[in-house]
Amino acid sequence: MRNGLDSQDKKLIAELTRDGQLSPGKVAEEIGVTAPTVRSRMKNLIKAGALKVVGMVNPAKTKGLTVALVGISLRSHEQLDEKLDLIGSLPRVNWCAVVTGRYDIIVEIICSDDIGDLYDFLDQDLSTVGGINSSESFVVMKSRRKWLFLPDAVIEGFNK
DSSP states (O other), X not given: OTTOOOHHHHHHHHHHHXXXXXXXXXXXXXXXXXXXXXXXXXXHHHHTTSXXXXXXXXXXXXXXXXXXXXXXXXXXXXXXXXXHHHHHXXXXXXXXXXXXXXXXXXXXXXXXSSTHHHHHIIIIIGGGTOOEEEEEEEEOOOOSSOOBOOOHHHHHHHTO
């Protein structure tokens, strides 16, 4: 998406954000294009990495999930992109971002209700990244408007 999203792409994404189960025909009807146009645009957006249609979970309504934020300070900023990629590929990570302020990277992880999952993330997963000066963890006790795209480690647990 070198040139960004055009107005039709934005309308398509807005409709799917409201309801990801809408058929291409229904989306087409809502935004004033044809169903083949919707399918083609969706295919292009997905291929470009700008859109992913998935099932999301509300952690407040799903027993057995704990959400935690981890602030990470790196020893050096020389390999910031590499560290972000490594952390983002860890199995419990939902998302991570380079941020301004006290920390270099903020990570959202999804764990089972067992606090041992958070410990394992800090002790085992994060230690594989290296170059970390310190971290601070925050367990989310309650949130609003929070929907989760489950990371691989959680999906594996759901499939057992």
